[in-house]
Amino acid sequence: MVDVEVVGSGPNGLAAGVVLARAGLKVRVHEAAATIGGGSRTLPLMEDGAVHDVCSAVHPMALVSEFFTSFELRRRIGFAIPEVSYAHPLDSGRAGIAYRSLERTVAELGADGPAYRRLMQPLIDSRDGILALTLNHLLRVPKNPLAAARLAAAVLDQGSPAWNRRFRGEEAPAMLTGVMAHPVGPLPSLTAAGAGMVLGLLAHAGGWAIPVGGSQAIADAMARDIEAHGGEILTGSRVHSLAELGGARAVLLDLTPPALVEMARGRLPEGYARALRRFRFGNAACKVDFLLSGPVPWTNSEVARAGTVHLGGARAEVAAAEADVKAGRHPERPYVLVSQPSLFDPTRAPAGRHTLWTYCHVPRGSTTDMTEAITAQIERFAPGFRDLIVDSHSSTAAQLGEYNENYVGGDFGSGAVDLRQMIARPVLAAHPWATPLKGVYLCSQSAPPGPGVHGMAGFHAAKLALRREFGLGMPALGIG
Known part of the structure; x- marks a missing residue:
């Protein structure tokens, strides 16, 4: 029975x-x-x-959720945890680099480093309280009011049209925009900022883990x-x-x-x-996997050390691409998430080969194959990328919905x-x-x-x- x-x-x-x-x-x-x-x-x-x-x-929550920590997942399987959690390249070889070390991240951001620290340090200090709040039900009274207040302050700071007020350069706001764009939706917004602030604090408080195999x-x-x-x-x-x-x-x-x-x-x-x-249901993704003959040749070599790369250019450009998706359009230069796990886990590919994982945001139910747009966006920040492509496999939003019935119209x-x-x-x-x-x-x-x-x-x-x-x-x- x-x-x-x-x-x-x-x-x-x-x-x-x-x-x-x-x-x-x-x-x-x-x-x-x-x-x-x-x-x-x-x-x-x-x-x-x-x-x-x-x-x-890539799994920022795999090392910190109450279920996975109770289950002792880290003792059951192997993880690679890159020193660079994520990177956001810009034109002319510049890049925002989110190191696991907040201190190094702040130092590399130059004049905007102190402002970035003032945004992220209170969240890192309240990591456990913030996770207890965001990985539960938002209707519940927070067990740690200080953690909730710190998260709310950061969300209001980055979730409103005044999101640029604390920064002078492009690297720090671009970094934050890239991580806030993980959920498909308009930017700026409170929900995007909430997701981005949690993922951002985990970038410096534990790292973003890649499961071996x-x-x-x-x-x-x-x-x-x-x-x-x-x-x-x-x-x-x-x-x-x-x-x-x-x-x-x-x-x-x-x-x-x-x-x-x-x-x-x-x-x-x-x-x-x-x-x-x-x-x-929300908007969706077009997923493209690549088989490569070598590592992606990023113009900024530090980007190659990142487990996750966000592509899309400066903050305003990423926001414009997401606005296109909301309006039912396919961006010419889409926001693209990229990971090359074979750099950190050699079990993913045979000698002389690398696997590259990518997706971009598209309208729900889209049947458009975005392979060329994704390729062009990578080539923009890694000239010579096209020459490394051995093969590719694409799944449109509609096909993602067929693959997994919970992904209605490709809403992952x-x-x-x-x-x-x-x-x-x-x-x-x-x-x-x-x-x-x-x-x-x-x-x-x-x-x-x-x-x-x-x-x-x-x-x-x-x-x-x-x-x-x-x-x-x-x-x-x-x-x-």
């Missing part, structure tokens, strides 16, 4: 499975695809021996733990209706709100179902990231992971705390299910 059915084997579904299996319950995880992992899959896309992260590649290693570690504690994982197992899972006392869904409505087949109260149907955040929808995600409730149906919980990125490979939506949903359905507390999640 199965106690718990989990639908979806993305990071959140697997996190829920870990918690519930560790509590001594019989857990079964269903995955419609042939492989587990959802947003943390790694696959061979081109040449034998070269593997590519299909969705997420690929992001799949994170999913595989959780899957092994579920199976070691008596759980079962079924791939190629598509669940069409909640009625198929009727024997379990708890059902956890790593799915979008519209998918929950469809699976419920009329069982949800109409008001709740209507709210789920109103859930909004599984729901628009704006202030209203970060508070009411997917509905305004004290416990938004719970649904009106007895024993049914939503544990995807469409629930708090939202996008990212952190496992926290699954962690929160599983903790709630343990208490409400089984009268159990949280089990120990660590090794041994």
Whole structure:
């Protein structure tokens, strides 16, 4: 007899499975695809021996989320943590470089270094309190009011039209804009600033980690733990209706709100179902993977030391590209995220080859292949890049939506990231992971705390299910 059915084997579904299996319950995880992992899959896309992260590649939250630290992920898999967390090249060989060392970052920013320190140091000093706030549910009263106040001050500083007031040069504001543009949306905005400030503080307080062997290693570690504690994982197992899972006392869904409505087949109260149907999805990404014959020849050699590179030029240019996407246009010079994991993890590619991970923002549902625009943007800051391309593999926004049904129209955040929808995600409730149906919980990125490979939506949903359905507390999640 199965106690718990989990639908979806993305990071959140697997996190829920870990918690519930560790509590001594019989857990079964269903995955419609042939492989587990959802947003943390790694696959061979081109040449034998070269593997590519299909969705997420660099994981700032993997070392700091409450679930992953309790699970002791760092002891289970290897991580490369570059000395340069991210870089933002500009024309004429200039670049903003976010070193793990705040002191070095400040020194390299010259006249804007002290202003950058005044923005980031209070956040770094309040790291744990800020993470406890942002990786939970924003409706809850902050346990650390000082941390919340410091984050709010930084968000207001960088989330308003006055975002340039503290800086004189281009490098520091460009750096901040690049990290704030991770969620697809207009710039400046409070939600973009919130995401950027958290990611920025982690760049200097722990670093941005790259899993050895690929992001799949994170999913595989959780899957092994579920199976070691008596759980079962079924791939190629598509669940069409909640009625198929009727024997379990708890059902956890790593799915979008519209998918929950469809699976419920009329069982949800109409008001709740209507709210789920109103859930909004954001704009999207076009993903392009490259196989290269050598490292990207960045004009500024320090950029090659970064695990993540943000392309788009100066602050105003990045904001203009994001405005194009919001207006339904494909930018001529898009904002591009780039990572060359084979520089830090040689297991990713055979000798003489390198893997390059990129994506740019596009309107939701786009069928436009942005390979040329991405290539041109890299060539702009790394002349000679074209000569290194051995092969490439692109996924349009529409194709990303087909690959992962939670990425509706290519929205890899599984729901628009704006202030209203970060508070009411997917509905305004004290416990938004719970649904009106007895024993049914939503544990995807469409629930708090939202996008990212952190496992926290699954962690929160599983903790709630343990208490409400089984009268159990949280089990120990660590090794041994």
